Amino acid sequence: MRIGRTLFWFKDGDEQLILLNEDFYALGVLMNRLLNQHYNGKKIKFINIDFATDRTYELYPVIPKDMPYYYGGHLSYYGVFNKPEFDKLDRVEQGKFIWERAFQYLCKSAEHMKNPQLLEAAQYAFKKGIAINLNPDYRMVETSESISGQELIVAVWVNFRDDGVCSKLTIEKGEEVLFVKEIDKVKETIGYFLEIYKSIEVKDNSIIIKGDRDVDYLPLKIPFPHIVN
Known part of the structure; x- marks a missing residue:
C-alpha cells in the first residue's frame, strides 16, 4: 500500500x-x-x-x-x-x-x-x-473455484460491527451466500487484525486460510464436504 x-x-x-x-x-x-x-x-x-x-x-x-x-x-x-x-x-x-x-x-x-x-x-x-453507502465491510482475501459443477467465490470478509471487528468465511454463488462461518473477533481499534489473512485456497476438498504466523489458529483448514454437497 x-x-x-x-x-x-x-x-x-x-x-x-x-x-x-x-x-x-x-x-x-x-x-x-x-x-x-x-x-x-x-x-x-x-x-x-x-x-x-x-x-x-x-x-x-x-x-x-x-x-x-x-x-x-x-x-x-x-x-x-x-x-x-x-x-x-x-x-x-x-x-x-x-x-x-x-x-x-x-x-x-x-x-x-x-x-x-x-x-x-x-x-x-x-x-x-x-x-457503496459508506459500507466499510470488504473481502480481505478470496479465490474463485469450480466445485461440484458450481462456480463459487470463497472469501474471508472483514465486518465492522458495533461491538468490534470480526472476520468471517463465506462461500458465495453469484449474489447468494451459501455458507457463513465467523472466524475471529477483536476490538475495532486493533489495526493488525486487518492484515493477518494473506491467502485462501481450496485444496484436497478443504478450504485453507493462511496468514500471520503469530496467529495460533492459522493456517486454518475447513473441510469442504461439510459445506457444499
Whole structure:
C-alpha cells in the first residue's frame, strides 16, 4: 500500500473524544482502502485527520487551525467541527458529514503538498464511498473455484460491527451466500487484525486460510464436504 494508514480523531479542548474515535474508526479504514485503490504517488506513512472544536484551538493556539501539515511521510490535517451541531445528527448523517469533510481536507492537503495523485485518489475514494453507502465491510482475501459443477467465490470478509471487528468465511454463488462461518473477533481499534489473512485456497476438498504466523489458529483448514454437497 502506498498509504499506510488513515485515521480520524475527535477532540474537544483537552478531551479526547474516545467514543467518536471508535465509532468512526471503520470510516477511516474505508477511506484508506479506497485511497489505495487509486493512489500511485509518493508513499505516505500515516494520514491523521483531526476533527477538533474551536475550544481546542483556543487552548492550543500553536496548532494550525484548518490547515494541513506534512513532514517525513506523515500527513496531518487539523480540522474543525461543531460538536453540539454534530450530536444533533443521526448516525448516517454523521458518517456523511465526516466523509465529506475528510474529502475536503484531503483535497486541501494535496494542494498543499503539490501532490496531484493524492487529489485524484481522494476524488475517487469519495465517489466510491458514496456509491457503496459508506459500507466499510470488504473481502480481505478470496479465490474463485469450480466445485461440484458450481462456480463459487470463497472469501474471508472483514465486518465492522458495533461491538468490534470480526472476520468471517463465506462461500458465495453469484449474489447468494451459501455458507457463513465467523472466524475471529477483536476490538475495532486493533489495526493488525486487518492484515493477518494473506491467502485462501481450496485444496484436497478443504478450504485453507493462511496468514500471520503469530496467529495460533492459522493456517486454518475447513473441510469442504461439510459445506457444499
